[in-house]
Structure formats: C-alpha cells, structure tokens
Amino acid sequence: xxxxxxxxxxxxxxxxxxxxxANRQAVLGSMMVILLVLFALIAPFITKYTPLQIDPAHxxxxxxxxxxxxxxxxxxxxxxxxxxxxxxxxxxxxxxTMLTALIGMVTGLxxxxxxxxxxxxxxxxxxxxxxxxxxxxxxxxxxxxxxxxNVVIAITVVKIPSMARVVRSVALVVKxxxxxxxxxxxxxxxxxxxxxxxxxxxxxxFIVQATYVFALSIILEAGLSFLGAGVxxxxxxxxxxxxxxxxxxxxxxxxxxxxxLFIILSVLGLNLFGDGLRDLLDPHTNxxxx
Amino acid sequence: MQECxxxxxxxxTSFYTEKGLVTAVDGVSFTVHSGETLGVVGESGCGKSVTxxxxxxxxxxxxxxxxxxxxxxxxxxxxLPEKEMEAIRGNEIAMIFQDAMTSLNPVYTIGNQIAESIMxxxxxNKKEAYEKAVEMLRxxxxxxxxKRIHEYPHEISGGMRQRAMIxxxxxxxxxxxxxxxxxxxxxxxxxxxxxxxxEELKKELNMGIILITHDLxxxxxxxxxxxxxxxxxxxxxxxxxxxxxxxxxxxxNGLLKCIPQLDGDRTKPLFTIEGVVPSLDDIPPGCRFAGRxxxxxxxxxxxxxxxxxxxxxxxxxxxxYEEIQRQGAFEDVAIPS
Numbered sequence: 001x002x003x004x005x006x007x008x009x010x011x012x013x014x015x016x017x018x019x020x021x022a023n024r025q026a027v028l029g030s031m032m033v034i035l036l037v038l039f040a041l042i043a044p045f046i047t048k049y050t051p052l053q054i055d056p057a058h059x060x061x062x063x064x065x066x067x068x069x070x071x072x073x074x075x076x077x078x079x080x081x082x083x084x085x086x087x088x089x090x091x092x093x094x095x096x097t098m099l100t101a102l103i104g105m106v107t108g109l110x111x112x113x114x115x116x117x118x119x120x121x122x123x124x125x126x127x128x129x130x131x132x133x134x135x136x137x138x139x140x141x142x143x144x145x146x147x148x149x150n151v152v153i154a155i156t157v158v159k160i161p162s163m164a165r166v167v168r169s170v171a172l173v174v175k176x177x178x179x180x181x182x183x184x185x186x187x188x189x190x191x192x193x194x195x196x197x198x199x200x201x202x203x204x205x206f207i208v209q210a211t212y213v214f215a216l217s218i219i220l221e222a223g224l225s226f227l228g229a230g231v232x233x234x235x236x237x238x239x240x241x242x243x244x245x246x247x248x249x250x251x252x253x254x255x256x257x258x259x260x261l262f263i264i265l266s267v268l269g270l271n272l273f274g275d276g277l278r279d280l281l282d283p284h285t286n287x288x289x290x
Numbered sequence: 291m292q293e294c295x296x297x298x299x300x301x302x303t304s305f306y307t308e309k310g311l312v313t314a315v316d317g318v319s320f321t322v323h324s325g326e327t328l329g330v331v332g333e334s335g336c337g338k339s340v341t342x343x344x345x346x347x348x349x350x351x352x353x354x355x356x357x358x359x360x361x362x363x364x365x366x367x368x369x370l371p372e373k374e375m376e377a378i379r380g381n382e383i384a385m386i387f388q389d390a391m392t393s394l395n396p397v398y399t400i401g402n403q404i405a406e407s408i409m410x411x412x413x414x415n416k417k418e419a420y421e422k423a424v425e426m427l428r429x430x431x432x433x434x435x436x437k438r439i440h441e442y443p444h445e446i447s448g449g450m451r452q453r454a455m456i457x458x459x460x461x462x463x464x465x466x467x468x469x470x471x472x473x474x475x476x477x478x479x480x481x482x483x484x485x486x487x488x489e490e491l492k493k494e495l496n497m498g499i500i501l502i503t504h505d506l507x508x509x510x511x512x513x514x515x516x517x518x519x520x521x522x523x524x525x526x527x528x529x530x531x532x533x534x535x536x537x538x539x540x541x542x543n544g545l546l547k548c549i550p551q552l553d554g555d556r557t558k559p560l561f562t563i564e565g566v567v568p569s570l571d572d573i574p575p576g577c578r579f580a581g582r583x584x585x586x587x588x589x590x591x592x593x594x595x596x597x598x599x600x601x602x603x604x605x606x607x608x609x610x611y612e613e614i615q616r617q618g619a620f621e622d623v624a625i626p627s
Binding site: 004005008115177178179181182183184185186187188189192196197200201203 | 346348352376377378379380381384385386387388389392393394395396397398406407410411436437440441455458459
C-alpha cells in the first residue's frame with residue numbers, strides 16, 4: 001500500500017516539474033525572483049562598504065571598479081545601499097503578502113459561506129477599495145508613523161479586499177458543487193467543509209493573487225519610502241534612494257537608474273511568475289493545452 | 291425484520307422566489323421499509339430530487355418552506371435541530387448523487403475522502419480508517435482497491451467513481467440510502483454492475499433504498515415499489531409488478547408506452563406523450579396532467595383529483611381510472627389528439 005502511494009506521488013511530482021519547466025513565463029519569472037533574493041541576501045557580504053558609511057570626499061561618483069553602482073550625495077556606496085534596500089523590499093513584501101493572504105483567505109471563505117456576513121464584509125472591502133492604494137497607505141502610515149512595520153500594516157490593509165474577493169469568488173463557485181452537497185449529506189459540519197474542502201479548491205487563484213500582491217507591495221513600499229512615509233532615512237530603501245536621486249537625476253543618473261531598475265525587474269519577475277503559475281494551475285487552461 | 295424506516299406524510303416543499311412562493315413538492319406521501327427499494331419515477335422537474343433533498347434537509351433553509359412530516363423511525367426530520375440532523379446524515383440516511391465526477395472533491399484521493407467520512411463518524415484512527423476504506427471499496431467490486439485508494443477522482447473511470455461514492459455513502463452502515471439517478475451518467479454495462487452492487491449491499495446491510503430515476507428499465511430491474519410523480523405530486527403508487535402490468539394512471543401508461551419495444555413495429559413512429567410539463571409557477575387548475583391526457587374532460591380540467599386508494603397499497607390520482615380500467619381503454623389508446 002505504501003509503495004503505490006509513493007510511486008504515484010513521484011509520478012505526479014515529475015509531471016508537475018515537467019510542466020513547470022515547459023512554461024516560459026514561470027521559469028523566467030522565478031529565475032528573476034530567485035536572482036533578486038540572492039542579490040538581497042548575498043550582496044551585502046560581497047561589498048566592503050556598508051550602506052550608512054558616509055564619505056563626503058567621494059560624493060556622487062559615477063559607477064567604477066571601486067563603487068560598482070557609484071556613490072550617492074553623501075558618498076555612500078550605492079551598491080550596498082541598493083542591496084540592503086532589496087532586503088527591506090523583500091522583508092516588507094513577504095510579511096505584507098503573508099498577512100494579506102491569511103486575513104484575505106479567512107475573509108473570503110467566510111463571506112462566501114455565510115450570506116449575512118458576506119454583506120458586512122464586502123461593504124467594508126468596498127469602502128477600502130474606494131481609496132487609491134497609495135493614498136490609503138499614506139493615510140495609514142501618517143497615523144501610525146513611518147516605520148517598516150507600519151508599512152507592512154498599511155499594505156496589508158490596502159490589499160486585503162482584493163485577496164478576499166479572489167478567494168470569495170472561487171469559494172462561491174466551489175460551494176455550489178455537488179461534492180459540497182454530498183459532504184453535507186454525509187453529515188459534515190461547516191468548519192470541516194470550509195477548511196478541508198472549500199479552501200484547498202481556492203488555493204490556485206489564491207497563490208497567483210499572492211504573487212501579484214507581493215509585486216504591488218514592492219511598488220507601494222518604494223512609493224511610501226519615496227514620499228517619506230515608509231522607511232526613514234538614513235536606512236536605505238529603493239524608494240528613498242530614488243528620492244535622494246531625484247534632484248540630481250540628470251547629472252548622477254546612477255542614483256535613479258539602479259534602484260528603479262531593480263524595482264522594475266522584481267515587479268516584472270513576480271508578475272511573470274504569477275502569470276506562469278496561473279497558466280499552470282488554472283484547470284481551464286489545462287484543457288486547452290491537452 | 292421489515293421495519294418502517296421512512297414515512298413521508300403530505301410533504302410540501304416551497305421556495306421563496308422573486309415570483310412568489312413556488313411549490314416544488316405538493317403533498318407527497320410514501321413509506322419505505324427496510325429491504326425495500328422504492329423507485330421514484332418522473333420527468334425532469336417533477337420534484338423527485340427536491341423530495342430527496344427535503345428528506346436530507348440539504349436545501350437552503352432560509353429560502354425554503356417545509357410543510358408536512360418526514361418521519362424517520364418515528365422522529366420528524368423537519369423539526370430536528372441542525373446538530374441532530376447532522377448526526378443522522380451519513381450515519382442513518384445516506385445519499386448518492388448523479389454525477390460522481392462532481393460528487394467527489396478533485397483535490398483529494400478517493401481513499402482520503404472515504405477515510406475522512408469514516409473518521410468523522412467513528413473513533414477509528416487514520417490507518418484503521420484507510421483499511422476500512424479499502425474494505426468498502428472491495429465490497430463495491432473495485433479490483434485492487436488497495437492501489438485505487440491513492441488515486442484522484444480524475445484518474446479513475448466513471449463507474450469506479452460511482453462505486454467510490456457508494457463506498458463513501460455506505461461506510462457508516464446507514465439504514466436508508468437515497469440514490470438520486472446514480473446510473474444515469476453511466477453506460478449500460480456499468481449501470482447493471484452498479485445496480486447489482488446496490489442490491490447486494492442492501493441485502494447485507496438490510497437497508498431501504500429510495501431510487502430516483504427516469505429510467506423505467508432500471509425500475510423494473512431493482513425496485514420493489516414505485517411512486518410516479520408529476521409536477522410535484524404523486525399520481526400513482528404501487529408495487530413494481532402492478533405498475534408494469536396494471537397501471538391505472540394515463541401518465542404511467544404513457545410512460546410505459548414510450549419505451550421502445552424490441553419486437554415492436556418498426557414502421558410506426560415512436561410513441562410520445564403530447565405536450566410539455568407546465569411550469570411550476572403556472573400550475574393549471576384541476577388535474578395537472580389534464581392538458582396532455584387523452585381521457586381528460588371538463589371535470590378534470592376544473593377540479594384537482596385527490597389521491598385515492600384503488601386497491602391494497604395501490605394509490606391513484608385520477609377522476610376516471612375506474613372507467614378507463616373497465617373499458618380496457620389503455621390497450622386502445624392510439625396517438626392522442
């Protein structure tokens with residue numbers, strides 16, 4: 001009995017791996033994300049400069065063999081600043097995504113299952129969605145104060161409605177399936193039905209949405225830091241490096257180009273990964289490929 | 291030995307809709323004893339499935355109104371609180387559905403789902419539940435069940451899925467099984483096997499079965515008693531031999547005549563019952579079948595006939611059944627005008 005189970009599991013895993021690598025978007029996106037993560041984790045060890053090290057004698061130097069990305073207006077090595085900024089983006093992005101995913105999933109599932117609760121929850125979500133993302137995020141950090149933790153909270157609050165909606169719409173469809181009725185006919189209670197049976201069937205669009213939320217978190221965090229409502233100076237974040245570089249944009253191009261490039265590449269990578277995952281996980285696209 | 295498991299008394303199930311109260315099941319009564327297979331026959335939309343779902347109380351309680359009684363071993367199921375109803379579902383009364391593909395959760399293996407059902411209703415641990423699941427699958431006639439339990443619903447065939455469904459439903463030894471068109475989606479050879487499985491399990495567990503179907507061939511094969519429904523009402527009820535040899539209702543007779551005969555005349559067109567079933571929100575006054583009945587007269591169109599007992603355990607809802615029977619008119623009925 002055990003060997004059949006393991007054999008089948010291995011076959012299915014190999015099949016998934018094969019399909020994954022056949023999907024160009026998924027591969028490209030995941031490679032970009034992995035490179036970004038590696039950069040953020042390892043790069044600080046390669047450079048001998050720290051992100052806060054001021055060196056006014058060597059302000060605004062172009063990229064060279066000593067300072068690979070050049071220096072900023074305080075003479076700080078841009079490479080290490082961008083690397084540490086990457087850590088901030090990743091940490092904030094990951095935390096915000098996980099928090100959003102958790103609360104969004106719970107909200108979506110219960111809204112789909114209980115009609116009365118649905119009205120209340122969805123009206124709250126409507127209210128939150130009425131605000132443009134960045135404005136709402138600014139308002140929240142303005143109240144709570146400019147710190148990475150508060151950036152996480154702000155992004156989470158802004159993004160919960162979209163996650164809840166995605167989960168809710170799939171859960172509504174799943175709820176009407178015959179197997180849910182069959183489960184009720186077997187005497188299953190609502191907790192078991194919601195968490196053991198409806199939730200796993202919402203995982204695919206949920207994961208895809210999570211990657212999009214991650215991408216948006218990077219943009220929001222950079223935006224907030226740019227406006228001074230996120231990571232406070234002198235700690236580096238791609239957003240506040242951009243802010244420092246704004247004034248000298250045409251003379252010291254490296255100060256805007258490098259953080260900007262990293263923002264673009266990470267968001268692009270995450271979006272590609274999300275699109276690739278969606279193609280892999282969406283059962284409807286499956287049929288088209290077969 | 292033969293206890294009365296289920297007594298449906300004057301069941302009325304209505305739904306609250308934008309158009310008002312729509313009554314899908316209008317005064318249905320029947321009984322099921324252990325060891326019996328009650329066939330519920332009728333066209334699509336006549337209320338068969340709603341009746342079954344009413345018994346299990348699977349309908350949306352906020353939009354449904356129940357009247358009458360459904361007595362399971364003396365307890366009125368319509369009056370039970372939800373918690374007690376949950377205890378009955380699966381344990382005492384089980385239901386299997388038409389399309390086994392959508393009746394199984396696609397993200398779990400069939401072994402996982404059967405074991406889950408077993409664990410929910412008993413104290414067995416996971417390993418024991420899996421072993422029992424293998425046994426249940428073996429009982430339904432699946433070869434090599436110990437290998438099959440690790441497969442997903444989309445990896446097995448329709449017949450096997452239906453057997454897995456049956457295994458899941460019967461894993462807790464219910465007393466009453468409601469099967470809602472379990473073989474409609476299967477091909478004929480598998481159909482025969484599934485029916486055989488159900489028959490054997492019925493004998494072994496001494497269950498009662500309610501078999502909902504529109505296939506009279508299936509009814510003839512396995513049912514002991516038959517209830518014929520039309521537009522939410524029972525129009526005839528009898529044991530299976532009587533229904534097939536001496537039907538009293540024009541509708542039942544029409545249904546029987548619709549079955550193509552192997553030795554029939556191939557030059558003649560196939561028999562059909564003229565007309566269509568009226569919509570539920572536009573129920574005609576008088577007898578509901580009057581619009582399509584070759585024997586209908588003005589009384590039929592004005593007054594709805596009551597359900598009468600024509601003979602021992604043979605009920606009929608028709609004004610003119612005695613006259614029709616006396617004239618032997620069923621033999622003469624040609625294509626009605």
